[in-house]
Each structure stands twice: as C-alpha cells, then as structure tokens.
Amino acid sequence: MFSSRSVGDDRERVPSAPPEALAEEVxxxxxxxxxxxLEVTEWPVYGxxxxxxxxxxxxxxYAATLEAAERYRRAEADRVRHEWLMDHDPEVWWREAIGGADAIAARLGRALAARRTVGEIRAARHRSxxxxxxxxxxxPGWPPVxxxxxxxxxxxxxxxxG
Structure with missing residues (x-):
C-alpha cells in the first residue's frame, strides 16, 4: 500500500515547470x-x-484510476492543510470550517421564523x-336574560x- 507521506517537501519547485509553479499544481x-x-471523454467511476x-x-x-488518484491527492492535501491550520492558525481554520454557515443559518432562520410554532398551530385549531x-x-317561558x-x-x- 502506498504511504500518504511524501519523501520531500511538497512545496518544492519542479524543474520542467514554470518557476512559480508548485509541485502540487504541476x-x-x-x-x-x-x-x-488517452483521448477518452468518458470513463466509469474507479472501483x-x-x-x-x-x-x-x-x-x-487508466483514466478512472488517474482521476481517483488525483481526487485522493487533493483531498489529502486539504486534510493536511486543515490540520496545520487547526494547530497554527485556529481563526482561519474556524472561518474555513464554518464557511457559509452564517449565511445558511440566516436563510434558515428567516424560513423558520415565517413558520407557525406548535403553540400557534394549536391556538388556531382551538379557535376554529x-x-x-x-x-x-x-x-318563551323562561326568565328574562x-x-x-x-x-x-x-x-x-x-x-x-329594563
């Protein structure tokens, strides 16, 4: 099985690539x-x-295997980066981890606020x-009201x- 550890620094420059390109980009x-x-346009999912x-x-x-390997490489790089951020820059990690959660919560909050509560539904049912x-x-025949x-x-x- 392949190791997820690299032998060298992943941020090393590649001689055959432009000088500003990182190994991961190349x-x-x-x-x-x-x-x-390979001149193929479609292939099944690896596995x-x-x-x-x-x-x-x-x-x-081969195309499916390459695609799977590249997806794994990117996912592993993201995981390593997030672990590094968690240890060295928790504020950035937190911002990235929650991402657009604030916007989603605001949207859901408005939608939930527009709904009637259980108490409101029960009160409406009772009123009906x-x-x-x-x-x-x-x-007739009864006392006055x-x-x-x-x-x-x-x-x-x-x-x-009266």
Missing part, C-alpha cells in the same frame, strides 16, 4: 494532460462494477373549534325589558 495538470492524451468490467488495457480504466357567539335571545356588560338591561320573550 501534479494536477499532469494528471489532466495524461487523461487528455465501480463498470470499472471492474474494463480490461486493464482499456484507456478508460370554539363556537361563534350567537345573538342573545330570550326563550341579562345582557352581559349592561347592568339592569334584560331580554324577555316579548322584547327588551
């Missing part, structure tokens, strides 16, 4: 150039059943089940009494 370009040289069915001599097999007040009427909020005022079956 590696990515080289992988892309090798895949382009998939379709990839396993390819002949080892099929250029698509409460009967609407009916007009006050006196029933006091009008709420108006002391001394009564309704009788024949009309209003």
């Amino acid at each position: 590696t990515g370009l080289r992988a892309e150039a090798q895949i382009a040289a 998939s059943l379709a990839w396993l069915r390819l002949s080892p001599r099929d250029p698509r097999c 089940q409460v009967s609407v007040p009916r007009p006050l009427r006196a029933t 006091a009008v709420p909020g108006q002391p001394g005022r009564y309704l009788t079956a024949g009309g209003e009494g």
Whole structure:
C-alpha cells in the first residue's frame, strides 16, 4: 500500500515547470494532460462494477484510476492543510470550517421564523373549534336574560325589558 507521506517537501519547485509553479499544481495538470492524451471523454467511476468490467488495457480504466488518484491527492492535501491550520492558525481554520454557515443559518432562520410554532398551530385549531357567539335571545317561558356588560338591561320573550 502506498504511504500518504511524501519523501520531500511538497512545496518544492519542479524543474520542467514554470518557476512559480508548485509541485502540487504541476501534479494536477499532469494528471489532466495524461487523461487528455488517452483521448477518452468518458470513463466509469474507479472501483465501480463498470470499472471492474474494463480490461486493464482499456484507456478508460487508466483514466478512472488517474482521476481517483488525483481526487485522493487533493483531498489529502486539504486534510493536511486543515490540520496545520487547526494547530497554527485556529481563526482561519474556524472561518474555513464554518464557511457559509452564517449565511445558511440566516436563510434558515428567516424560513423558520415565517413558520407557525406548535403553540400557534394549536391556538388556531382551538379557535376554529370554539363556537361563534350567537345573538342573545330570550326563550318563551323562561326568565328574562341579562345582557352581559349592561347592568339592569334584560331580554324577555316579548322584547327588551329594563
């Protein structure tokens, strides 16, 4: 199995590349150039059943392997960089780790604030089940009905009494 440790400094310059190019940048370009040289435009995902069915001599097999290796190299480089930041510059690490979380939280917060709470839903359900007040009427044969909020005022079956 291959080791994830490199023998030299990954930030060394590559003699055959422009002087400002880093080894990691040249590696990515080289992988892309090798895949382009294979003259294939599509290939299955490395390790998939379709990839396993390819002949080892099929250029698509090599393209998928190169793509997987390059993806791994980039993911490993990101992991190493984030570990370094965590140890040496926690503020930058934190900003990168949470990324756009503030914007996402603000968007979700607005969406959640627009929703009714459980209490509001229950109160609305309760209000819908409460009967609407009916007009006050006196029933024949019954005593007069006091009008709420108006002391001394009564309704009788024949009309209003006072």
